[in-house]
Amino acid sequence: MALSRRRPTKKPHVPRREPTRHAVVMVLGDVGRSPRMQYHALSLARMSPNLRVTLLGYAGERCVPDVAQQSNIDLLTFTPHLQRLPRKLFLLLAPIKVLLQLLQMLWLLLVTAGSVDLVLLQNPPT
Secondary structure, eight states: OOOOOOOOOOOOOOOOOOOOEEEEEEEEEEGGGOHHHHHHHHHHHHHOTTEEEEEEEEOOSOOOHHHHHOTTEEEEEEOOSSOSOOGGGHHHHHHHHHHHHHHHHHHIIIIISOSOSEEEEEOOOO
């Protein structure tokens, strides 16, 4: 009884595609007035075409043109409530304002932005 070995057929080489990653750059303030964070988002977006970047923060000034032209950067903005608080009601309304902003940011980050691999967060100067 003769045994014959069968050579495995070679499969054509198919380059592996990297999975798409998602980074969120959060600005606790007006996105347009934070050029440093815009350039961080731009740098992340240019690192890899498989990296989707979401720039998240308050609506206001326009972003730098390079950010607007970059195809893998999405801009998610919101309008903060209770922007101008009356002085007499400040102590009463300030905690409510903070809570509303926290809930808006969490909603955008956890629900609207979707699955996230990296979060870069900027806090405003005190």
